[in-house]
Amino acid sequence: MRLALFDLDGTLVDRRSALADAIANLSHDHGYGPEIEQWLMTELADRADASDFERLRATFHVNESAEHLWRVYIDRLAAAVTCRPEVLEALRRLKAASWGIGVATNGSSDIQRAKVRTTGLADLVDGIAASGDIDVRKPDPRLFELAAARCGTQLTPTDWMIGDNPETDIVGAQRAGLRAVWVRGRPWPDGLTAPHHTVDDIVEAIDYLLTHSPE
Ligand SMILES: [Mg+2]
Structure with a gap:
């Protein structure tokens, strides 16, 4: 998967x-x-x-x-809190293409799970790891490993992380051995290793995975 x-x-x-x-x-x-x-x-x-x-x-x-x-x-x-309909639709396309979908988030377990429920993401997400679950925060690779485990799998080097925070999401993904797509919205900090791909919008990131990540 x-x-x-x-x-x-x-x-x-x-x-x-x-x-x-x-x-x-x-x-x-x-x-x-x-x-x-x-x-x-x-x-x-x-x-x-x-x-x-x-x-x-x-x-x-x-x-x-x-x-x-x-x-x-x-x-x-x-x-x-809302998740835009076009984002939900893009995730549906990802799921239809047999991708596993996980969430790796820094935050309290109860509130992050409440957001996933109320936005409709819960139907599309296979597993959630919130830092409050285990007191480990991104960029610690263990949070990404937990997210994979909650999706019923293990991290492999062909898996991806998509996020907006250079330090926690992108550097964290690199430390965990993942490929990373950065959703821009702030300057890229000097000295950090660039992500594999950069987009302006999350839908673009999902379309990138669908077209550039072979089976
Ligand atoms: Mg973020």
């Missing part, structure tokens, strides 16, 4: 726009003012976990428990 591993946030789904919606929603529902809303936007900009809401409580003395706020945040973010 040919295997394609994908990053989730910023690659398969647009977390950034969903984050603003989710935080506005959570703040409104709890009567939080702009100060808390801005704090959340800053603190959760890259990633979030339950401990962020402990820090929120310590900073602003809100009444709600951190556990409650984390649950609400997961619900709101998962509801706001």
Whole structure:
């Protein structure tokens, strides 16, 4: 089986726009003012976990428990995050061509899995490895190995990783012995080994695999 591993946030789904919606929603529902809303936007900009809401409580003395706020945040973010229909369609083409499809993501297990469910990706993805599962983060090769295992296979040098982050996704893939497609969107850092291929959009990346990776 040919295997394609994908990053989730910023690659398969647009977390950034969903984050603003989710935080506005959570703040409104709890009567939080702009100060808390801005704090959340800053603190959760890259990633979030339950401990962020402990820090929120310590900073602003809100009444709600951190556990409650984390649950609400997961619900709101998962509801706001989307995977574009043309991306789902491209993944369907990949699956129809007998590729295995995995997700290797740095993030809490519960929220990353909620996103995969609500976006419709769950029907297309064979296995998910979230860094929160094993406390190992990309670029550590073990997260890519876990993703392959969750897809019922092992990494081989002809497998691919597709992601938007040069350090975690592309360098990580190279360390794990994978080929890599970088979904551009930021400058390529000096000194890093270039990816095998670069695209401007995830659909382009999937079409590249379909046309350039022989059986
Ligand atoms: Mg990403």
